[in-house]
Amino acid sequence: MKQLTGNEIRGLFLDYFKEKDHMVEPSAPLVPIDDDSLLWINSGVATLKKYFDGRVIPNNPKIVNAQKSIRTNDIENVGFTARHHTFFEMLGNFSIGDYFKKESIEYAWEFLTSEKWIGFDPDLLYVTIHPEDEEAYQIWQDVIGLSPERIIRIEGNFWDIGEGPCGPNSEIFYDRGPSYGTEDPEEEMYPGGENERYLEIWNLVFSEFNHNSDGTYTPLPKKNIDTGMGLERVTSVIQDVRTNFDTDLFMPIIRELEQLSEQKYDENKVHDTAFKVISDHIRTVSFAIADGALPSNEGRGYVLRRLIRRAVRFSKDLGLNESFMYKLVDVVAENMKEFYPVVSEKSDFVKEVIRKEEERFLSTLDEGLKIYEEIKSRAEVGNGVIGGKDAFMLYDTYGFPYELTVEYAEADGLTVDETGFKLAMEEQRERARKSRKSSESMQVQSETLSNITDQSTFVGYGTTQSTGKLLHIVHNDQTHQSFDGEDEIELIFDQTPFYATSGGQVADKGIIQSKSGTFEVNRVYKAPHNQHVHVGQIKAGTLSVGDTYELTVEADARKNITKNHTATHLLHQALKDVLGSHVNQAGSLVEKDRLRFDFSHLSGLSQEELKTIESIVNEKIFDNLNVVIEEMTIDQAKEKGAMALFGEKYGDVVRVVDIDTYSIELCGGIHVSNTAEIGLFKILSESGIGAGIRRIEAVTSQKAVQYYQEKETKLNEVADKLNVREENVLKRIEQLNKDKKTLEQEVKQLKQGLQNMNNSNIGDSIEEIENIQFLPVTVDGVSAKDLREMMDDIKSKYQSSVIALVSVVDDKVSMIVTVPKSLTNTVKAGDIIKTMAEALGGKGGGRPDMAQGGGTDIDKVPDAINNARNHIKYSQKGE
Ligand code: ATP
Numbered sequence: 001m002k003q004l005t006g007n008e009i010r011g012l013f014l015d016y017f018k019e020k021d022h023m024v025e026p027s028a029p030l031v032p033i034d035d036d037s038l039l040w041i042n043s044g045v046a047t048l049k050k051y052f053d054g055r056v057i058p059n060n061p062k063i064v065n066a067q068k069s070i071r072t073n074d075i076e077n078v079g080f081t082a083r084h085h086t087f088f089e090m091l092g093n094f095s096i097g098d099y100f101k102k103e104s105i106e107y108a109w110e111f112l113t114s115e116k117w118i119g120f121d122p123d124l125l126y127v128t129i130h131p132e133d134e135e136a137y138q139i140w141q142d143v144i145g146l147s148p149e150r151i152i153r154i155e156g157n158f159w160d161i162g163e164g165p166c167g168p169n170s171e172i173f174y175d176r177g178p179s180y181g182t183e184d185p186e187e188e189m190y191p192g193g194e195n196e197r198y199l200e201i202w203n204l205v206f207s208e209f210n211h212n213s214d215g216t217y218t219p220l221p222k223k224n225i226d227t228g229m230g231l232e233r234v235t236s237v238i239q240d241v242r243t244n245f246d247t248d249l250f251m252p253i254i255r256e257l258e259q260l261s262e263q264k265y266d267e268n269k270v271h272d273t274a275f276k277v278i279s280d281h282i283r284t285v286s287f288a289i290a291d292g293a294l295p296s297n298e299g300r301g302y303v304l305r306r307l308i309r310r311a312v313r314f315s316k317d318l319g320l321n322e323s324f325m326y327k328l329v330d331v332v333a334e335n336m337k338e339f340y341p342v343v344s345e346k347s348d349f350v351k352e353v354i355r356k357e358e359e360r361f362l363s364t365l366d367e368g369l370k371i372y373e374e375i376k377s378r379a380e381v382g383n384g385v386i387g388g389k390d391a392f393m394l395y396d397t398y399g400f401p402y403e404l405t406v407e408y409a410e411a412d413g414l415t416v417d418e419t420g421f422k423l424a425m426e427e428q429r430e431r432a433r434k435s436r437k438s439s440e441s442m443q444v445q446s447e448t449l450s451n452i453t454d455q456s457t458f459v460g461y462g463t464t465q466s467t468g469k470l471l472h473i474v475h476n477d478q479t480h481q482s483f484d485g486e487d488e489i490e491l492i493f494d495q496t497p498f499y500a501t502s503g504g505q506v507a508d509k510g511i512i513q514s515k516s517g518t519f520e521v522n523r524v525y526k527a528p529h530n531q532h533v534h535v536g537q538i539k540a541g542t543l544s545v546g547d548t549y550e551l552t553v554e555a556d557a558r559k560n561i562t563k564n565h566t567a568t569h570l571l572h573q574a575l576k577d578v579l580g581s582h583v584n585q586a587g588s589l590v591e592k593d594r595l596r597f598d599f600s601h602l603s604g605l606s607q608e609e610l611k612t613i614e615s616i617v618n619e620k621i622f623d624n625l626n627v628v629i630e631e632m633t634i635d636q637a638k639e640k641g642a643m644a645l646f647g648e649k650y651g652d653v654v655r656v657v658d659i660d661t662y663s664i665e666l667c668g669g670i671h672v673s674n675t676a677e678i679g680l681f682k683i684l685s686e687s688g689i690g691a692g693i694r695r696i697e698a699v700t701s702q703k704a705v706q707y708y709q710e711k712e713t714k715l716n717e718v719a720d721k722l723n724v725r726e727e728n729v730l731k732r733i734e735q736l737n738k739d740k741k742t743l744e745q746e747v748k749q750l751k752q753g754l755q756n757m758n759n760s761n762i763g764d765s766i767e768e769i770e771n772i773q774f775l776p777v778t779v780d781g782v783s784a785k786d787l788r789e790m791m792d793d794i795k796s797k798y799q800s801s802v803i804a805l806v807s808v809v810d811d812k813v814s815m816i817v818t819v820p821k822s823l824t825n826t827v828k829a830g831d832i833i834k835t836m837a838e839a840l841g842g843k844g845g846g847r848p849d850m851a852q853g854g855g856t857d858i859d860k861v862p863d864a865i866n867n868a869r870n871h872i873k874y875s876q877k878g879e
Pocket residue numbers: 071083084085086087088090200201202203228229230231232233
């Protein structure tokens with residue numbers, strides 16, 4: 001056999017089928033696009049569903065691809081078998097209603113056995129078929145010449161995932177020889193049995209029935225072929241190594257891990273599994289993150305979390321105690337970049353995400369160990385068995401692989417209830433399976449539309465109006481020559497200015513008219529052969545096939561949609577500029593009133609980042625940049641640096657939207673011809689909508705102006721309410737805040753003062769100086785202003801007394817003196833205050849019955865009061 005690298009084998013496969021007139025579909029990202037039914041792309045066919053169920057007709061019905069895939073149904077076995085991975089590549093050839101069983105079998109056989117290609121010894125190949133598939137049996141026996149004992153009938157060989165196409169399959173096995181068998185009596189030593197000797201390398205699915213929604217099976221109008229060969233497995237055979245891990249697809253990773261851990265990879269050592277687990281998981285995690293997934297607690301994110309944890313747990317076997325996985329990303333990137341450059345392009349981001357997640361787990365590991373200790377003590381007092389549910393919880397919640405729990409348990413002289421664990425595991429799998437089954441199926445082929453092959457030209461890039469000849473009227477999946485009535489119907493014309501929903505841009509609405517009838521268009525979508533289908537209702541008259549109609553798109557709505565679409569491209573680039581190149585579009589909606597853009601990014605955006613992004617977009621608008629739209633080959637587009645969206649399928653000729661080289665994107669949508677037309681761009685909100693996915697909503701043009709006008713109206717209202725001019729609003733608010741603070745302070749003091757007053761029985765302090773009653777009152781923290789109010793209060797109670805009220809506030813003394821009118825001939829308030837102020841180093845004055853003053857020597861208050869006493873005393877004596 002030839003010596004071939006994994007990369008060469010992938011290349012050979014694509015070349016072989018190219019020679020057989022197949023078109024090469026690029027490998028799609030692992031995160032499914034526009035398909036909520038799958039967690040991950042898990043096979044070659046998963047990305048081609050739309051061809052298989054007839055929604056889209058491919059340019060060439062013969063397709064070949066090498067598709068990266070993730071399978072997570074069997075994680076706990078990965079690392080223990082020679083042939084299972086969580087991430088692997090599937091090489092597949094497909095026929096959409098073109099060739100069938102015979103050719104697919106012949107192709108597979110020729111590729112595997114011909115010296116020009118792989119050159120396997122035909123005597124080492126076995127096949128399995130479905131027991132009732134006589135046709136396959138005949139082909140294998142008569143056309144290929146396989147002897148009957150090498151054609152094994154297996155009941156399970158029927159590929160069926162619920163509603164949609166399904167059919168029998170035939171698997172090809174390679175006999176790796178007796179040395180791959182073990183003495184294990186459990187092993188089912190035949191192709192298709194659970195063993196390592198007969199290795200399943202390729203599965204050919206003959207999809208010929210439709211699994212209907214009522215559970216019945218009917219033959220498909222068009223039969224399809226779907227095949228899948230595992231690249232890692234076929235490589236292990238060709239390179240004649242014991243396991244997939246020993247191929248050149250894995251060894252560079254394992255070598256790097258040897259360096260990091262200073263351990264040797266060795267199949268006779270226990271830690272052999274650790275090398276396999278880690279080298280498998282790092283590929284999965286690196287690719288998944290580069291393709292837009294991020295670790296989290298649910299769905300895809302949870303799978304990544306589990307894989308990283310499992311790898312970290314196994315790294316203990318290699319004596320690794322700190323984060324290390326991220327250090328393997330570069331080898332993964334390097335080893336795969338020839339065919340899949342994505343990891344290498346985003347390696348910094350990928351590393352950062354993995355490192356963070358590793359560190360996170362290293363910190364929960366201790367928690368898990370604590371839980372284990374609790375479970376252990378319970379088991380010790382009990383029957384010495386760790387319950388299956390507990391083991392499952394450790395596995396599921398704290399990332400402890402079952403084997404690890406067993407290992408811990410053994411060291412502590414305990415056992416683990418394996419049956420209980422498996423039961424809990426099975427229950428969880430069953431739940432997962434149930435939730436998957438119902439939704440994984442494909443849509444059922446719509447025959448009517450897929451049979452319509454007439455050309456329909458979209459003429460709406462430059463106009464919103466055109467005539468069109470009505471080619472088809474479809475109602476309830478039936479065609480009609482003419483139609484009246486109110487039912488929803490679908491129309492196809494030879495040409496149309498109506499845009500059909502695609503690339504995030506919504507469809508146009510509008511009116512279709514002739515003398516004999518009027519039709520309102522509510523929705524437009526693309527038929528399998530790409531014609532635009534106008535969905536709506538007849539508003540008047542009758543429509544007839546063959547007639548010519550005036551097709552008119554709502555021009556205002558279109559204009560706004562166009563502005564929002566170009567703004568979306570600017571936003572996309574600005575996000576990359578500000579946040580980094582890991583930002584990828586995860587969804588977009590371009591409507592007339594607003595635009596919505598979802599993208600991958602780990603954390604929320606700061607006000608500053610949002611401002612910068614908004615400013616960049618506006619600058620590009622104010623710079624009057626020309627938007628140039630050209631068609632070119634995909635290679636030319638790439639050379640130009642065009643940003644292609646993840647997983648979108650592009651034909652040989654692509655449409656490139658170039659905003660003066662600032663943003664270059666492949667896009668089929670409608671755009672303004674100069675950015676100035678957008679007028680203005682305003683971000684309304686930024687939020688998180690899932691693990692690592694952010695969403696920005698924004699408006700342009702009139703809507704943006706409207707936004708600012710609404711803000712302005714609000715500002716006016718505020719100014720009105722504050723009774724100032726707009727420019728003084730802030731000052732006024734600051735003043736109000738300050739006033740408020742002062743008031744609060746005063747209220748506090750007043751309350752304090754009142755309380756002081758009420759608490760003490762002020763009257764007790766009245767002194768008799770000769771014939772005059774003198775009432776000195778000293779308080780704390782009452783301002784001069786409040787002091788007067790306080791005085792009014794006191795005076796009303798002690799009307800015949802001379803009152804001196806003194807307060808110390810903020811290092812100053814304030815005072816008021818009152819003298820009853822009847823006494824002013826004898827003693828004057830102004831005089832009293834003066835003598836008091838003298839003591840305080842201050843001033844004072846006023847009328848005979850009321851005077852105010854203040855000073856700074858707060859320690860001298862008693863002296864001041866004494867001065868008052870003396871003054872009153874001597875006044876009476878006439879001095
Ligand atoms: P198996 O029974 O060996 O687990 P399968 O029948 O589930 O495989 P298919 O769905 O038939 O696999 O996939 C087609 C081919 O993809 C297989 O023949 C095999 O070569 C490869 N393959 C499938 N699953 C894996 C995996 N987990 N890791 C590596 N290769 C795989």
